[in-house]
Amino acid sequence: MSREQEDINRRLLRARDLMDRTFAEPLDVAALARVAYMSDAHFIREFKRVFGEPPYRYLQRRRVERAMFLLQHRDTPVTDICMAVGFASLGTFSRTFTAIVGESPTAYRVRTRGLPHVAPTMFAMRWNRPSSFGEARGRSGE
Numbered sequence: 001m002s003r004e005q006e007d008i009n010r011r012l013l014r015a016r017d018l019m020d021r022t023f024a025e026p027l028d029v030a031a032l033a034r035v036a037y038m039s040d041a042h043f044i045r046e047f048k049r050v051f052g053e054p055p056y057r058y059l060q061r062r063r064v065e066r067a068m069f070l071l072q073h074r075d076t077p078v079t080d081i082c083m084a085v086g087f088a089s090l091g092t093f094s095r096t097f098t099a100i101v102g103e104s105p106t107a108y109r110v111r112t113r114g115l116p117h118v119a120p121t122m123f124a125m126r127w128n129r130p131s132s133f134g135e136a137r138g139r140s141g142e
Contacts, residue, residue, distance in 0.1 A: 011036040012050050015043070019055070021070050023062045024086040029055060063087065064100045071109040 001009075015036040019027060032055055032110035033043035047055045063085040070081045079090050082105075097105045 004040060008046060009050060011038070012043075012047055013049070015055070016051065019059050020030070023059060023066065024084060026086070039067065059086075060064055062102060064097050067093070067097060067105065068101065068112075069104055070112060072112040072115065078109070081105070 012073050015032045018032065018035055027041050030046060033040045036043050036046075038046065044054055047058070051058060053061075067085045070076060070084065071078070073082070076084070078093075082090050082093035085093075087096070094104060095106070101108055103111070
C-alpha cells in the first residue's frame with residue numbers, strides 16, 4: 001500500500017471514529033469530509049471503497065446497533081430510544097430498524113427480552129451485527 005493510500009485510510013478512520021463516538025448527534029457529510037480533509041463527493045466514494053458502504057448507511061447501522069442494545073436491556077419506551085440514538089422521527093427509526101434487523105423494534109424487544117446479558121466480545125459483536133440494508137427482507141419469509 002502506498003504512503004498516500006495509508007494517509008487516506010487514516011483520515012477516513014478519523015471520520016469513522018467521529019461517527020462512532022457521536023452517532024446520536026446530527027452529522028452531515030460535509031462535517032465528516034472536513035475531518036477527513038476531503039471534498040464531500042471524494043469522501044463518500046473513498047468511505048464506500050474502504051468500508052464497503054456509504055457513510056450515511058454506516059451511521060444508520062451504528063444507530064440501530066445501539067438501539068438493539070437499549071431495546072434488549074432497558075425498559076425505556078421505543079420513542080425515547082429512537083431519539084436517544086439520533087433519529088428525529090419514530091417512523092424513520094422503525095422503517096430503518098426493520099430494514100436492517102428484519103423485525104420491528106417492538107418485536108425485537110419482545111424476542112430478545114430475558115436473553116442473558118453477557119459482556120460483548122469482538123466475535124459476538126460481529127456475529128450479532130446487522131448485515132445490511134434490505135438483506136433482512138429475505139429473512140422475513142422464513
